[in-house]
Structures are given as structure tokens and as C-alpha cells.
Amino acid sequence: MADLKLTDVEKAYGEVKVLSDINLDIKQGELIVFVGPSGCGKSTLLRMIAGLEKITGGELQIDGMVVNDIPPAQRGIAMVFQSYALYPHMTVRDNMAFALKLAGKSKSEIDEAVNRAANVLQLGPYLDRLPKALSGGQRQRVAIGRSIVRDPKVYLFDEPLSNLDAALRVATRIEIAKLKESMPNSTMVYVTHDQVEAMTLASRIVVLAGGGIAQVGSPLDLYERPNGEFVAQFIGSPAMNLLAGEVVGTGQQTTVKLAGGGTAKADIPTTDADMGLKVNLGVRPEDLVASDDEEFLYQGEVDLVEALGELTVLYFKPEAEGAAPVLAKLAGIHAELKGRNVKLKADPSKIHLFHNKVSLLYR
Amino acid sequence: MPPVLQGIFTIIIGVGGCVAYFYFSNLVLDKVIFPARGPNAGRNINRANKVRPWLFLFPAMFALGLYLAYPVVGSFWRSLFDRSGNNFIGLGNYIDLFQGSTFRTAVFNNLMWVLVVPAMATFFGLLVAQLTDRLKWGNIAKSLIFMPMAISFVGASLIWRFVYAANPDIGIINALRDFFGLATLDPLQVRFWNNFFLMFILVWIQTGFAMVILSAALRGIPEETIEAAIIDGANPFQVFFQIKVPQIMGTIVVVWTTITILVLKVFDIVYTMTGGNFGTHILPSYMMTYMFRDDGRATAVAFVIMILVLPVMIWNIRQARAEMR
Numbered sequence: 001m002a003d004l005k006l007t008d009v010e011k012a013y014g015e016v017k018v019l020s021d022i023n024l025d026i027k028q029g030e031l032i033v034f035v036g037p038s039g040c041g042k043s044t045l046l047r048m049i050a051g052l053e054k055i056t057g058g059e060l061q062i063d064g065m066v067v068n069d070i071p072p073a074q075r076g077i078a079m080v081f082q083s084y085a086l087y088p089h090m091t092v093r094d095n096m097a098f099a100l101k102l103a104g105k106s107k108s109e110i111d112e113a114v115n116r117a118a119n120v121l122q123l124g125p126y127l128d129r130l131p132k133a134l135s136g137g138q139r140q141r142v143a144i145g146r147s148i149v150r151d152p153k154v155y156l157f158d159e160p161l162s163n164l165d166a167a168l169r170v171a172t173r174i175e176i177a178k179l180k181e182s183m184p185n186s187t188m189v190y191v192t193h194d195q196v197e198a199m200t201l202a203s204r205i206v207v208l209a210g211g212g213i214a215q216v217g218s219p220l221d222l223y224e225r226p227n228g229e230f231v232a233q234f235i236g237s238p239a240m241n242l243l244a245g246e247v248v249g250t251g252q253q254t255t256v257k258l259a260g261g262g263t264a265k266a267d268i269p270t271t272d273a274d275m276g277l278k279v280n281l282g283v284r285p286e287d288l289v290a291s292d293d294e295e296f297l298y299q300g301e302v303d304l305v306e307a308l309g310e311l312t313v314l315y316f317k318p319e320a321e322g323a324a325p326v327l328a329k330l331a332g333i334h335a336e337l338k339g340r341n342v343k344l345k346a347d348p349s350k351i352h353l354f355h356n357k358v359s360l361l362y363r
Numbered sequence: 364m365p366p367v368l369q370g371i372f373t374i375i376i377g378v379g380g381c382v383a384y385f386y387f388s389n390l391v392l393d394k395v396i397f398p399a400r401g402p403n404a405g406r407n408i409n410r411a412n413k414v415r416p417w418l419f420l421f422p423a424m425f426a427l428g429l430y431l432a433y434p435v436v437g438s439f440w441r442s443l444f445d446r447s448g449n450n451f452i453g454l455g456n457y458i459d460l461f462q463g464s465t466f467r468t469a470v471f472n473n474l475m476w477v478l479v480v481p482a483m484a485t486f487f488g489l490l491v492a493q494l495t496d497r498l499k500w501g502n503i504a505k506s507l508i509f510m511p512m513a514i515s516f517v518g519a520s521l522i523w524r525f526v527y528a529a530n531p532d533i534g535i536i537n538a539l540r541d542f543f544g545l546a547t548l549d550p551l552q553v554r555f556w557n558n559f560f561l562m563f564i565l566v567w568i569q570t571g572f573a574m575v576i577l578s579a580a581l582r583g584i585p586e587e588t589i590e591a592a593i594i595d596g597a598n599p600f601q602v603f604f605q606i607k608v609p610q611i612m613g614t615i616v617v618v619w620t621t622i623t624i625l626v627l628k629v630f631d632i633v634y635t636m637t638g639g640n641f642g643t644h645i646l647p648s649y650m651m652t653y654m655f656r657d658d659g660r661a662t663a664v665a666f667v668i669m670i671l672v673l674p675v676m677i678w679n680i681r682q683a684r685a686e687m688r
Contacts, residue, residue: 073596085587
């Protein structure tokens with residue numbers, strides 16, 4: 001139950017810096033999710049908090065105490081691994097009791113803690129089984145139980161659901177959400193590459209990219225107000241469309257003329273100085289709607305249709321070979337649109353504008 | 364004919380013979396014995412398929428029978444006869460053996476060998492495997508420790524004869540004694556302890572084997588379980604003994620029993636070092652003293668050894684199979 005503070009934390013392997021300038025203030029009771037493309041260092045950062053990787057620069061504080069050089073066991077953290085990391089030769093009970101035994105707790109104390117965790121996670125009937133006799137979901141519950149019994153200040157999750165199949169992943173995700181709800185004071189840090197996990201679980205998401213933090217914010221904040229093209233395209237699936245254009249009207253609303261011939265208004269204030277500014281207009285596929293009138297944001301030939309029932313994803317023919325196609329997600333079934341020329345528009349409040357990859361909102 | 368040609372010729376005949384056996388026997392089965400035509404075509408195909416596995420297994424079974432089963436039975440039979448091999452004396456050889464004091468010494472010594480050598484070789488192997496795991500020069504250390512594996516037992520014994528030599532200018536043990544002002548002695552003549560000096564040679568040889576297998580097993584342990592244990596607060600010793608060793612227990616047992624079986628077969632070390640004198644006989648070396656002189660006795664000892672090895676071997680094979688699963 002603690003705050004976590006990272007100040008200018010960096011990680012270097014020899015000369016190569018993989019993480020730098022990590023500044024993060026995690027408050028007690030928050031569930032922070034690290035997301036980012038693979039290789040962005042999100043797991044490394046988590047392992048640095050755990051103490052499994054050395055922090056080569058900066059300062060990590062847990063509960064106001066600098067823990068850079070304190071061994072993992074004394075940091076008051078518990079970690080759940082992607083591969084569960086259960087001790088294969090120990091029963092579920094012994095797996096959960098191991099840390100307490102090492103800490104020299106009394107038998108009655110250990111039993112109580114293990115039984116309490118087993119009740120929370122419904123592991124009672126499996127306490128005397130070996131991990132190999134459990135299903136993937138049960139194993140991950142044991143791994144979570146192993147951290148609960150230690151009553152840590154900070155819980156660390158390293159892609160805990162990645163080894164589970166789709167159905168189990170959803171069920172376990174909901175269990176983790178419930179677990180967090182039942183322990184509102186516990187601080188959790190959760191690494192995932194799965195956006196749904198990030199969006200549903202996080203109090204705040206930390207997007208990591210290129211060896212640093214790209215943006216920190218609540219899930220909807222990142223979705224609605226990304227600070228740059230990277231976060232805009234990383235959060236949301238399918239990714240946000242980016243269309244090149246030029247500012248032709250300024251004021252409370254900004255008018256953009258697009259290279260493809262369309263125009264769009266955005267609820268983003270600009271000044272006269274921005275006139276003629278080259279921008280990338282960002283619009284999410286789900287915010288595009290078909291347009292019948294003269295005014296349109298984008299028009300193009302539908303190359304491919306994915307009719308999913310509740311919605312239809314349209315892939316437009318890219319202007320140049322190899323360029324990313326524009327995608328639109330329309331409600332309902334529109335299988336007949338394949339090969340047709342379609343015009344699209346979007347509400348001004350849903351339009352994002354980027355100059356030099358940075359959002360005009362964050363200038 | 365030059366030997367090289369002879370060798371090539373033999374290989375061609377051997378391999379060609381094998382191929383020919385499988386091809387032609389199969390052909391004969393399908394075309395001549397149970398031809399797949401005529402009124403009984405269907406039944407013949409089924410019959411041929413029932414016979415075929417045995418046909419293909421026959422060479423292996425024949426070779427095993429000739430070189431494994433027959434010698435066992437033959438040895439046992441021979442052990443029931445006297446020195447000349449003409450007079451049947453029942454269990455006379457066995458009774459004589461158990462009454463002889465040298466045999467009892469050999470059994471006792473062998474028991475010590477079986478307890479000490481596998482334990483020490485496995486222990487040192489595990490120790491080296493663990494200690495060299497993270498070292499930059501670990502692989503060099505490992506190859507040095509593995510090297511004795513490439514030396515024959517007789518060669519190793521010769522090396523250790525120098526170490527144990529009763530001369531301070533040659534033997535390191537006496538050189539040390541000399542340094543401390545102690546009189547020269549022959550370590551191999553120190554009763555009881557000389558057994559351990561001999562055992563140590565085999566430990567020296569077998570540590571490399573244990574190390575290689577256990578090193579691979581240690582590397583196979585999932586890194587996360589070790590990290591989880593570190594986070595759980597385990598110190599390096601607890602990680603090693605409570606997390607790593609239990610996870611490779613199956614491999615440790617296989618290594619242990621494999622060395623045990625080897626120990627029950629080694630005669631060369633005793634034979635070259637002391638010739639079984641000064642109370643150092645073990646069963647195989649004891650057997651060698653009778654071989655070609657009194658084959659009845661020698662085969663009786665061989666049979667005792669086989670009966671001792673059998674349970675260890677069964678355990679070893681079971682463990683190895685369980686490991687592979």
C-alpha cells in the first residue's frame with residue numbers, strides 16, 4: 001500500500017541506453033498499465049521496479065524510501081509472471097507459503113494467509129495439487145495468490161494473461177479487475193501489450209516508446225486527446241487514420257483542406273499564424289460516417305469489406321502503392337459497398353490535428 | 364589385401380547384407396509365403412502384416428540373444444563347474460566365495476565404492492555446474508574438468524600413480540609431507556584409506572560427466588521460477604537447494620545411478636594401482652584375479668556383480684524414461 005516514484009530513471013546496457021528520463025508518480029491505490037510496442041522496454045521497467053534489473057541511473061522510491069540498491073524481497077513488492085513461474089515441485093499450498101516460510105512466519109500465520117488467499121481466488125480444492133495438475137487459468141490464480149499472501153506494498157504484473165487462451169483471458173481479466181476492487185488501497189503496476197486489458201483495467205496508462213514515456217493519462221484521455229501521432233495510432237484498434245493536409249481556416253474551429261480533395265473542420269483552436277500549416281489530420285475509423293452531401297472528408301474506392309455483423313470495416317484503396325489504407329468502421333452491415341466509391345465525413349469534435357507528429361492541442 | 368580395402372569390403376558386405384536381408388525377406392514374405400492374390404488374398408495380407416514386425420526385429424533379437432542372453436545363461440552354467448570345466452559342483456563356487464575373506468573384503472570395499480564415488484562425483488559435478496554457470500571463463504573451467512573423461516581408466520591410473528608415488532621428488536602427496544618434515548610413505552599401502560585414494564581417481568574422472576549433464580539440466584530450469592524465488596526472499600543457497608535442486612532431481616538420480624552402474628564394472632583402477640593388494644580388492648578386480656585361471660570362480664563373481672547391478676539399472680532406466688517424458 002504505497003506510492004511509487006520514479007525520478008529520471010534510466011537503464012543502459014553498457015553504452016546502449018534502452019530507457020531514459022522516466023519520470024512517473026504513482027499514487028497509492030492506482031493501477032498503472034505500461035503499454036508500448038514490443039521492445040519498448042516496458043517489461044524492463046517493471047523488472048527494474050521489482051529489483052530484478054539494476055537501475056543504472058535515476059532514483060526509484062517506494063513509500064518515500066529510495067530502493068535502488070535494496071534487494072527485491074525487501075522492497076515490499078510481489079510479482080506475477082507471464083509464465084506463472086510456479087515452483088513445479090511444490091503443491092499449490094507450498095507455492096503460496098514459500099515466501100512466508102522464508103520470512104520465518106509461524107505455521108498458524110502461514111496457514112491463515114494461504115487459506116485467505118485461496119478463498120479469495122477459489123483455490124481451496126486445489127491446495128494439495130502440484131502445478132502440473134492445474135489448468136492455465138488456475139496456475140495464474142495460484143501465481144496471483146502467491147503475491148497476495150505476502151501482502152505487498154506494490155503488485156507487479158508482467159503480461160499475466162498472455163499465456164491464456166482468449167476466453168480465459170477475458171475471465172481472468174475480470175477477476176483481476178474484481179481483485180483490484182476488493183483491495184482498493186493496493187498499488188498495482190501492470191505490463192501488457194493488449195489494449196483491451198490496458199483500457200479496461202488501468203486507472204492510468206503509461207505509453208512507452210523509443211526508450212521513454214510517450215504519454216501518461218487515463219485510458220479515455222489517451223483515446224480522446226493523444227499528444228502525438230504515436231499514441232494516437234497506438235491506442236485504439238484499428239489504428240487512427242492519418243491524412244496529410246493544410247490549414248485553410250483558423251479560429252475556434254480549424255478548417256483543413258486535405259491532399260485527397262476533402263475538407264474537414266476540427267474543434268481545435270488555432271491562430272492566424274497557423275494559416276497554411278502542414279498538418280496530419282487524424283480520425284479514428286469508428287468516427288467516420290458515410291456522407292451523402294457535397295462536403296466530405298475523404299472519398300475513395302472500397303477495396304475490401306470485413307462485415308462483422310455489428311459493424312463493418314471498410315478498407316479503402318490506398319492512393320499510392322504500399323501506403324497505409326484508410327479504414328472506416330461503420331455500424332451495421334454494409335457488405336454491398338465493395339468496389340464502390342464512398343464519401344466519408346466525421347464530427348469536428350472527433351478530429352485530431354498533428355504538426356511534426358505532435359498534436360496541436362499540446363503545443 | 365591391404366587392411367583399408369579389407370575394412371571397406373567388410374563395411375560394404377555388412378551394410379549391403381542388412382539392406383538385402385530386409386528387402387529380400389520382405390519380398391519373400393509378400394510374394395512367396397503369403398502372396399496377396401488368389402482366393403485367400405485378404406487373409407494372406409493380414410497374415411503377412413502380423414509376421415512382418417517379427418521378421419524385421421529378428422536380426423536385432425538374434426544379435427541380442429547371441430551377445431547378451433546367451434552369455435548370461437552360459438556364464439551361470441559355467442559357474443556351476445569347477446576349474447577344469449568338466450566336473451559339475453553345483454553352487455560350490457559360490458559357497459567357496461562367500462567363505463573366503465578376500466571376497467568379503469571385496470564386497471565391503473565395493474559397497475564403499477558404490478556409496479562414495481557416485482555421491483562425490485554427483486556432488487562435485489553439481490557444484491561445478493552451478494559455480495561455472497554465470498562465469499565468463501566457466502566454459503574453459505568446464506572443459507578442463509571434463510577432460511579426464513577422455514582418458515582411459517588405465518591412463519588415469521598411471522597419472523595418479525605419479526601423484527601417489529612413494530617418493531617426494533615424484534609424488535605430490537609425499538612432496539607435501541616432505542615439505543612439512545614428515546617421513547615418506549606409500550599412500551596406497553595405508554590400509555582402509557587406500558581405498559579412498561583409489562576411489563578418488565574415479566571421482567576425478569566422473570565429475571566431468573556429472574557436470575555436463577547437470578549443467579544442461581540447470582540451464583533447463585525456467586529463469587522465472589528463480590526470479591520468483593528471489594522476489595519471495597530466497598537467498599542464493601535457498602534458491603539452489605529449494606528451487607533448483609528439486610527441479611533437477613530426476614536428472615541427479617539418473618547421473619547418480621549411471622555412475623553407480625559404472626562403479627560396479629570398473630576393475631582397471633584397482634588392477635593397475637594395487638592389483639588388489641593391501642585390502643583394496645573390489646568385485647571386478649577380484650574376478651580378474653581368477654579369470655583364465657579358474658573360470659568357474661570368475662564367472663561366479665561375475666554373476667554376483669550382475670545381480671548387484673540389476674536393481675540399480677532398473678531404477679536408472681525407469682528414471683531416465685521418466686525424464687524423457
